[in-house]
Amino acid sequence: MSVSSEVSELSAAPARLPAPARRRDEGPLYGRTFWLTYLGNTAFTIAMALMYRYADFVLYLGGTEWNVGLIVGLGMVGSLAMRLFQGYGIDHFGARRVWLWSNTLFVLSLLAHLTVSDPRGPWIFVLRILYATSLAGVFGSSITSISRRLPLERTAEVIGTLGTSGFIGMAVGPMLGDYFCGHEPITRTDLVWMFTVAAALGTISLFCAELATRHDTRRPSHRRSPMLWVLKRYHPGGVMFLAVVLGFGLVIPTTFLPTFIEARAIENTGTFWVAYAGTAFMARLATRSFPQRYGVRPMILIGLASLAVSLLLYLPVRTQWALVLPGVFAGISHAVLFPSVTAQGATSFPSRYRGMGTSVMLAMLDTGMFVGAPVVGRAVEVSQGAGLPPYTTTFVSLSIGVMLTGVCYALFARRR
Template sequence: MRSAAADRPSSLVDMHTGRSLMPSPARQARTSINCSLAGRICRNLRLHPEQLSCTISDTRTSNLRYTGDWLNPRGDNWSTLSERLRGTPALHQCLDLLLETRSLNSIRRIGIPLLSSELLPDEPVQTRGYDRAFWLAYLSNAMATLANGMMVRYSDFVDMIGGDEQQLGLIVGVGMIGSIIIRVAQGEAIDRIGSARVWFWSVVVYTFSLLLHLSISSATTPGVFLVRALMQASLAGFFGASITFVSLRVPPKRMAEIVGALGTSGFLGLMIGPLISDWLGSGELTQEQMVQRMFWTAAALALASAIATWFAVQGAVLPVRHARPPLLSVIRQYHPLMISMTAAVMGAGFAIPATFLRPFAIEAHLSHVGVFFVIYAMTGFGARLASRSLFERYGNRPWIVVGLTLLSISYLCYVPVTNTWHLIAPAALAGMAHALLFPSIMSAGTAVFPRRYLGVATSLILAMFDVGTFISAPIIGIFLRYAKPETPYAYQLMFAGVAAVFAVVTILFICSSAGHARHAEE
């Protein structure tokens, strides 16, 4: 009968250099565990101990590399590898041994011959989340949101090329078609070619789409709709891929937290971007000069975002191609209907001020709208930080209800606005609603999808945000076009009507079972 000692490797050998690595006395206990583990792996694989080599190290590394015929686990997402090893019981049992001894941080490399590259996992390592890649993503998101925040004066661009509120609503609404269409393809692309590639190229295209606006001279030509659609589609790709990128780096239960943390950078962009646009519009520049500088400045910020993205995705592991069911069957099987409706309401709720607040301010003789976005962003930033751990503690459903309620009330607060400072109340309520709704809806909506379809799930929920904008912007634009000649309270009626619709959706959500903690089986 063989002893356990006989099954252990005779020495610890670095697979690359062939040098023997003897552990220090301080690491003797951990080394003993790992040597025993190596012996058990040898037995399961029917390998001679000398065929197995490992290096003892406490170093945390970021992903799983494939070198020749060796698979080198370095703290990777083991659930993905486990799924692919189910058809090979011996290898799967070895993986269980690794998990059993909690040696993910103490074994730097375990070389197992004859494993093909088909066993490579397609997800990045699950870390604590707040590493170098996250903070580069944070910077990239802040720059892109800052550029997008400057588009609060997009109505000035439409006015410059000869459009009114109705045309503004049509341009924004039709532009959302591009965003919605690209979201469907984008989710599949993220899961197939990786969120890193989609993220980088989306922000590059977004930069060019901003500059293409400078070539548009009419509000009725197809070009303005195409350019707006390109801008929205690339922005959709940017946010969807960046959210997926950071979400895959933490366990599913922490998704709301990490998405919320990333989203705080967006509040900074929303706060500063409109101020830059207001500053450009408050000088002695003509409308045309102001619009040109707005787009050039936004493009420069988007370029800075692209640079940050480039550094963030360095070393990202590309997903391995494998058989996947048709996209429509995945959506039909896992699509959360009520969460999607809630996401559409949220999208409309946040897009309406960004699109129509500027024309409303002109109608109400308000000096500027920058104060609204400053209060909105500051309140949202504070609420996001305060609520960061509450989603994991109490679940997503309570915060969706609170967020929808605050959003409905915020629209009622627009009705009595007669001066700039009256915008503080709706801005504060909308900021808190945004802080609660976005991470909770994203987490609840994607939780029902298996982890391997996270790209599709994220893109689907983000697409529903765009659907809300696509439906609401043209309707509101047409309503204002015909209501303004009939009554001086057209905007007030619009805000009250939107609040009523949001209240109805809130009641429907409360009566449903949507948002309860439930994760799909892998």
Template sequence: MNSAEVTSKQASAESQIAYGREFWLAYFAHTSLIVCNSSLFRYFDFVSFLGGDEYDLGLITGFGMAGAVLARFAQGALIDRLGPRMIWLGSLAMLMIALVGHFFVTSVDSPLIYVLRLCYMVGLAGAFGASITSISLKAPNGRGTELIGVLGSSGFIGLGIGPVLGDMIFSGSESTESKIHWMLLVALAAGVVAFVLTLLATWGERPRQPHRHPSPFKLIALYHPGWMLIMAFAMGIGVIFPQIFLRGYAKEVGIANLGSFFLIYAITAFSFRLMTRKLPEQIGVKNAASIGILLLATSLVTYLLASNPWLLAVPAVLVGLAHALVFPAIIGGGSIAFPKRYRGTGTNLMLVLVDSGGLVGQPVIGAMIAGCRTMELPAYPITFVSMSVVLGVISVLNLRFAKPIIAQEEELEMAEERSMLPNESV
């Protein structure tokens, strides 16, 4: 048998290990989780039914997201200490309890809705981070970003299913209260499916023995991926725009239907993600991340070309290509800078930066649009161009100054010998 045949057989064996039963169960568990979340895209109807408005919606969802961002640091350390399985299942249980609790909310001013939204977002964040960490730990050497990227493609499927279910529910003739209850029941059912599939995907995994865990801040100081943190923040700013602000821009230019945009977006992102699943390893995560952010920057300018729903296909394709690249390159590429024992901390650090970009980006973009209107300036063109320039500059600076990221498999002994990582517990 020649060397080429040996290499081919080894590659085939690695693929079977990488994409085995556990991976596909995790894949569909992740799909169900996204269906659960995206089926709640009419959460405003729930807030409105309780007597609230957009201001109340912003307060409630902002409170939940801010709490989830802060909780990620603790979740990362818990994943490292106890293993992904326990945090994954526990987070899904918290998410489902929070959904059940929504049936008992009677007032938008009640602290209960804030607490439930916080628990829901913390559960969602924990399940998301634990699932990515679990796949990262099981990936063959050098294929971590590939498997994280393929796992992430399930999100595009979930994003396609959840809103359709929501539209079907709210197109009926039932009362608003009944529709809201059905929306919550669908989300809860998807959460139950995710829990069962996660249980099967992690069946047989032994609980990790709790071990002494250094401060997350010491780990971040030692293993942080440098410029990739800024790229994660930029990604959070860029990917939120279609979800939050596109509706307002479409209304301003006279486009009523955005269904074609999100359909093209999802199909492009899903297809390109699978076609380029090995690209970050082939060209380097730094280069892949920069290309993705540049595509995001370009997509923002092309919105200005859209005068009808079909012309929205141009930015839809570009943002789909960008999303397909940036998630595995930035989340996967940033997390592999941490040793496997501390991969939970690394993964959640990257997700914190993405969420923080969204938290900061939403009010800044909104204020920019409102400010331009106050000064009677073209609000969206100025916003699009400004955001595009900022993201483009960040991408170019990353190419110029960022150092290549090398996957850390296990460097604890070396670090402890240098006395850079004290063996302390927090």
């Protein structure tokens, strides 16, 4: 799964909640369980963001941008599979077990990468699929676990507060990545340290999860309607395509930023991610009441415009500090587009199927990553082979595609 999509999943909160219902008095809202979860998620997202340097690993092994895109894209199969299993798995086994199992898989998949020597062999694809599966499992089960102990009227507040751990991780993780891989030449030792530190952070997260859920009890499962029947009846429509487009947009910073800065003779990505995370954090706070005041559609248009602009702002980048501008607009896009698209899609489902609706929208985001990563990788190589500036051609093409999507959405939304 996309790392940014997982951070978004943490920081997104329902746009509207029902009137205060019964309380679930299971301790203070910001007590021991919350802060253990917060610490665990912070460690986890730092480890996850450290893997933004995954492309350096593939290139070190002798791969190309095409191999990077193919590995990351096919890895999303694991995330999509977990989306389908997650609801049943949490109901059947309990959020605690799924959380701990997924976190353990995360650590093991990172350490197993140290045995990879061929970027084209099946082993690296298997490990990437397991890695993406673990991401989806950890975030989905952790949110379920913490939300089940909250009073309904405070759920948005607490989940939103928990989501700030994701932005901390997005700022700190890439700095660690720069420390290990932000120089030439990158050595095997650098990569061993990168995966080992990420696994250590994952172990801290696992320890926190075990303590936070030690007293959890598994809820009884309920009869579930067939998923295909629900999707056919409450299909969210064209907004699903917007989630795919967002997935394409997230591929650039989370997968191809290291290869882009290498082509521009820039060593570090830290300035981009500090600008990205800081802007996303502030934009999320500044726009949290916009959907209620102005509706979701203007938010989607603002997000698409910011995404298109961010892609064009990569073109003049020649120094590390010039990465700030695309980082700012990419952060705005992330902050406003993800919750808006997810909310519009999920709210087409009735409240009893709202969880499934959210999972469907996140699965479409993963589909965008699944398709987008190999497409972007191939576009870079084809452009280079044709004698065109590879990243300029790719980014301009993607920006035009996002603009056309925005125009089509604006026309469609007006007719409705």
